[in-house]
Amino acid sequence: MRDVEYTFAVARIRVLEKHLLSDDDISAMISLKDVPAVVAYLLDRGWGDGSQQDPDRLLAAEASKTLDLMRELKVDPEIFRILTYPRYFHNLKAAIKELCTEVRVAGAYYELEDFGRERLLELLREKDYRALPEDMQEVAAEAYETMASTQDGQICDLMVDRACLDAMMEIGRKNGSSLIRAYEEMTVAVTDIRIAYRAARTGKSLRFLREGLAECDSISVSALADAASRGSEELLAFLRGAGYGQAADAIEEGPSAFDRWCDNRLIETLKPQKTNTISVGPLVAYYLAKENEIKSVRILLTAKANGFPEEAIRGRVREMYG
Helix, strand or coil: HHHHHHHHHHHHHHHCCCCCCHHHHHHHHHHHHHHHHHHHHHHHHHCCCCCCEEEEEEEEHHHHHHHHHHCCCCCCCHHHHHHHHHHHHHHHHHHHCCCCCCCCCCCCCCCCCCCHHHHHHHHHHHHHHHCCCHHHHHHHHHHHHHHHHHHHHHHHHHHHEEEEEEEHHHHHHHCCCCCHHHHHHHHHHHHHHHHHHHHHHHHHHHHHHHHHCCCCCCCCCHHHHHHCCCCHHHHHHHHCCCHHHHCCCCCCHHHHHHHHHHHHHHHHHHHHCCCCCCCHHHHHHHHHHHHHHHHHHHHHHHHHHCCCCHHHHHHHHHHHHH
């Protein structure tokens, strides 16, 4: 779709933006008695299809509805692919780990019609890797064999996540859209920093980091790996020298602040497009806002289910999403 053809879609998104959960909505849900009350509140606000009573199913239905909206608004196939690719690779990881450990984890999969649990388990059992998307075939085989022999879920995650980032960067490099290139560049850079941060905290080796970080243009991944392998202080110093001082400040503030910085940095990449009524930018910005909204509700529901007091829940949601 040409940019000028997004005019109607952007107008519709402007209406939908008004229905995103407000701070008052979040406060109201925090004050509710229990999880069923929160679910009822969300159903009244139009979440899901109006029938889901299970929290996990409701969240999955709302995420699927957002993807259906992007399809309905005829978002460019390449952009749609970028938005959904992390879900496909996530489901691949979940299937590999379930098959190798024989442990099924509730809510482990995204609901994807053509790439759900049953389909993936069938392909992996048969080792029919060629039935997978081309840029997933090699890593599926390697990650499955590694997981089967080592039972190391972290290595499996690292391999599949790296393949996902490489695939997304390749799309960005081939596509002529400045929006896609900017979004992909920042997605990979932020994910690399996230991996480096976690590796520095847990003392991962330089080899682990070099295998897990994906190449991008805005940060030297070899230097990032070297710094993270030497510990958190070296990583913070590197980030400040590489133009990612805000990331370093967020890391020092704590894990929740850092997660919030990662999410906000991606949204900020789209800000120049937000007021453009003839581009796909506002649609992508809405999609990311909706993703963050679902994350926020998931945190709230989990805290409610574990009996956290209202003030603790309020602080947790505020920490994550301001």
